[in-house]
Amino acid sequence: MDNWTFGITMVVVGMGGTVLTLWILSLLMSFLKRVFPYTKEEK
Amino acid sequence: MSEAIANGLYGLVAGFLNMHWSNPIMIVVGLVLLYLGIKKDIEPVLLVPIGFGCILVNIPLAGLMDKDGFLRIIYEAGILTELFPLFIFVGIGAMTDFGPLLENPKIFLLGAAGQFGIFLTLALALALGFTKLEAVSIGIIGACDGPTAIYVTSQYAPQLLGAVSVAAYCYMSLVPIIQPPIMRALTTKEEKMINMGTVKKSVSKTTKLLFPLIVTILGGLIAPKGLPLLGTIMLGNFMKECGVVSRLTKASENEIANIVTLLLGISIGATMDGKVFLTPQTLIILVLGFVAICLDTACGVLFGKLLKVVTGGKVNPLIGAAGISAYPMSARVVQKEGQKYDKKNFLLMHAMGANTGGQVGSVMAAAVMLSVLKGMGVI
Numbered sequence: 001m002d003n004w005t006f007g008i009t010m011v012v013v014g015m016g017g018t019v020l021t022l023w024i025l026s027l028l029m030s031f032l033k034r035v036f037p038y039t040k041e042e043k
Numbered sequence: 044m045s046e047a048i049a050n051g052l053y054g055l056v057a058g059f060l061n062m063h064w065s066n067p068i069m070i071v072v073g074l075v076l077l078y079l080g081i082k083k084d085i086e087p088v089l090l091v092p093i094g095f096g097c098i099l100v101n102i103p104l105a106g107l108m109d110k111d112g113f114l115r116i117i118y119e120a121g122i123l124t125e126l127f128p129l130f131i132f133v134g135i136g137a138m139t140d141f142g143p144l145l146e147n148p149k150i151f152l153l154g155a156a157g158q159f160g161i162f163l164t165l166a167l168a169l170a171l172g173f174t175k176l177e178a179v180s181i182g183i184i185g186a187c188d189g190p191t192a193i194y195v196t197s198q199y200a201p202q203l204l205g206a207v208s209v210a211a212y213c214y215m216s217l218v219p220i221i222q223p224p225i226m227r228a229l230t231t232k233e234e235k236m237i238n239m240g241t242v243k244k245s246v247s248k249t250t251k252l253l254f255p256l257i258v259t260i261l262g263g264l265i266a267p268k269g270l271p272l273l274g275t276i277m278l279g280n281f282m283k284e285c286g287v288v289s290r291l292t293k294a295s296e297n298e299i300a301n302i303v304t305l306l307l308g309i310s311i312g313a314t315m316d317g318k319v320f321l322t323p324q325t326l327i328i329l330v331l332g333f334v335a336i337c338l339d340t341a342c343g344v345l346f347g348k349l350l351k352v353v354t355g356g357k358v359n360p361l362i363g364a365a366g367i368s369a370y371p372m373s374a375r376v377v378q379k380e381g382q383k384y385d386k387k388n389f390l391l392m393h394a395m396g397a398n399t400g401g402q403v404g405s406v407m408a409a410a411v412m413l414s415v416l417k418g419m420g421v422i
Contacts, residue, residue, distance in 0.1 A: 001419065001421075003169045003170075003175065006169065006175055006419070006421070007165065007166040007169045007170070007178075008166075009415070009419065010162055010165055010166070010179075010412065010415060010416075011162045011163065011165070011166050013411075013415050014161070014162045014165075014408070014411055014412050014415055015155075015158075015159055015162045017265070017266075017411040017414075017415065018155045018158055018404065018407055018408045018411050019152065019155040019156075021155075021261075021262065021265050021266070021407050021411060022151045022152060022154055022155040022400070022403070022404055022407060023151070023152060023155070024261065025148075025151055025257070025258060025261065025262075025403075026148040026149055026150075026151035026152065027148075028257055028261070029145055029148035029151070029250070029254065029257075030148045030149075032249075032250045032253055032254070032257075033145070033148070033245065033246065033247075033250055036247045036249040036250050036253075037245075037247060038244065038245045038246055038247045038250075039247065
């Protein structure tokens with residue numbers, strides 16, 4: 001694989017993969033917050 | 044008799060006679076690192092052992108990095124095996140409170156944008172003629188995360204370890220100098236003055252406990268090659284949140300982290316042998332590392348501006364700059380910049396959220412990168 005293809009692949013898949021993974025995590029965390037809401041007793 | 048005396052005297056001056064021209068220069072570099080750590084308080088726990096290690100390895104004939112030399116033994120045991128950065132990660136996980144991030148999960152995306160510099164610098168390094176794996180190791184300086192940079196570089200470009208580690212730790216500590224001009228240039232006065240309100244405590248203990256487990260399982264499935272990084276930081280955090288292993292948590296964030304930091308620092312210093320370190324390549328790596336962190340900051344702020352538009356002006360773009368792994372320095376920089384324009388604007392907790400997002404983001408970016416490399420058959 002030449003450097004050009006490698007570089008473009010890393011930029012597109014790497015950046016895209018990082019954003020996608022963290023976006024999925026953010027959705028999961030929002031979901032968890034709804035399923036396990038904070039209660040005053042936890043204080 | 045006279046020959047024996049001459050040989051004996053030669054033994055006493057052999058160190059001076061065998062000095063390579065690069066050794067005195069590197070001893071001065073070691074002294075500068077010690078000065079920065081002691082006098083300027085720049086990451087002293089790392090720069091002091093790194094500086095001292097650098098001096099040690101540049102004294103000829105001592106053989107500290109030869110086979111059976113004590114620095115070589117430490118280096119092989121902890122750096123080549125990747126154990127030291129992983130132990131450090133357990134400590135980092137144990138010290139980090141992901142609460143502010145979980146209060147506002149969409150801030151996670153800022154932690155992703157803050158890693159774009161990694162990939163853009165990787166492409167730049169390739170264009171400058173570095174090999175694929177060297178470019179990966181140089182790009183990872185943009186993670187702004189010393190242990191991640193060491194983990195990746197020690198595996199794929201160990202010949203660059205000294206330069207990459209020094210760049211990663213030095214630029215991390217220079218965040219308060221590097222970031223503000225970029226933040227100012229990319230935001231308007233109105234944007235800097237956006238007040239995001241106070242962070243309300245709304246995260247349950249169960250959510251905090253499930254967070255490290257979910258990140259480990261999901262992140263590990265998406266990017267298995269990065270699981271050692273993800274798994275160790277999340278193990279540390281899980282121990283902290285579960286609350287039943289406080290002895291282990293305290294040991295991770297104190298004794299283990301301290302011992303490993305000492306050994307890690309001195310081993311990195313030991314890679315700074317002048318004959319290997321003093322090359323034009325090192326200078327290029329230092330410049331590329333700087334570019335990586337500038338790009339991280341710029342991409343973070345620009346993504347913050349995008350979030351501002353999407354949320355109808357509720358997000359202050361300045362917090363995007365905190366989407367890097369330099370915790371908590373970057374969050375403090377955001378707070379300071381915000382207060383320059385409005386003394387009543389408290390961005391700290393929001394920035395802390397982005398900053399912890401940056402910690403997860405940097406590890407995730409490295410994990411994704413390694414898995415993509417594996418997928419392409421490069422590693």
